[in-house]
Amino acid sequence: MPDALVEVDGHVMIVTMNRPKRKNAMTLKMFARMADAWRQASADDNIRAIILTGAEGNFCSGMDLRAMAGDVDETDDYDIETRMKAGDNGFIYDGLLKTYRPTKPVIAAVEGVAIAGGTEILQGTDIRVAAAGARFGVSEARWSLYPMGGSAVRLARQIPYAVAADILLTGKHVSGQEAKDIGLVGTVVPDGQALAKAREIAEVIAGNGPLAVEAILKTLHETIGMSEEEAFAYEQPYGQAVFQSADAKEGPKAFAEKRTPNFQRK
Incomplete structure (x- = not known):
């Protein structure tokens, strides 16, 4: 069974980390399959949103430390x-979403544990959609490891510095609601x-103008760290480019005619 499952449902790609016996702990094979999926989604004009989730009630428990200690489960x-x-x-x-970001929005659907690499890929x-009972944390320091998935850089850019430092340096875990309160989800x-909520969000995005969605996403990804003047x-x-497209004419026309737009990505 693949360590990551990839399926396409209409305009939505669903990537499922699939090692439930080990709470979907990460492997090199999982990274490879996910890296290929991200590029497949970027190249396929039919795909307009991506959902990342985990199998059987957990998101991901990070790298497979048992395998690193010799207990391999291939x-x-x-x-x-x-x-x-x-x-x-x-x-x-690339598979960890550290050095590659798809050109389509990625929606995380988190149940159960999202620890270490699980919070890093997040x-x-x-x-990001989290179940109330989900648990997040970057625990590497507990085991004298370093969070190479990017958290030592990214986390303090996404949530308040003092909260990020607390999570990173103590290895503490936070609940789904706490993650919402600090802005992590x-x-x-x-x-x-x-997953149901993530599908609902993905369908909304898939119904929007794909050229507009991709351009907005590029701006979000590429202007981080710029001044407002530089980013504008x-x-x-x-x-x-979006305003010059046929879709930019179709959107207002559909609004005036009180019908659903028929976007062609042109």
Whole structure:
């Protein structure tokens, strides 16, 4: 069974981390499959949103520390050795959403544990839905490890510095509601409903103008760290390209005619 499952339902790609016996702990094969999925979604004009979730009630417990200690549980037949020998090691951080961000919005649907790498990959997603009983944390310091998925840099840019430092340096865990309160996730739902809510959000996005969504997402991703003046100048060609599209004519026309727009991504 693949360590990550990829399916496409209409305009939505769903990527499921799939090692439920180990709370979907990460492997190199999982990273490879996810890295390929992100690029597939970016290249496919039919895909307009991505959902990232975990199998059987948990999001992800981070890297498989048991496997690192010698207790390996191989279930995926992906030929990772050949990929590594070919010199393609970039898939690891690409899969973690550290060095590659898809051109389509990624929505996280979190149930159960999202610890260590689970919270690290979360920070590379765009919209985040958590069950009330979900648990988040970056626990690497507890085991004298370093959070190489990006949290030492990203977390303090996404939530208040003092809160990020507390999480990173103590290894503490926070609940779904606490994650919402500090701004790590945007929506909290009852346990068992995260994926349904993520699907609902994905369908809304899929119904919007795809050119506009992709241009807005590019701006969000690419202007981080810029001054407002720099960012306004940077976004200008993206906005102009959207306004010059046929979809930008179809949207207002559909509004005036009180019908659903028929966007063609043109």
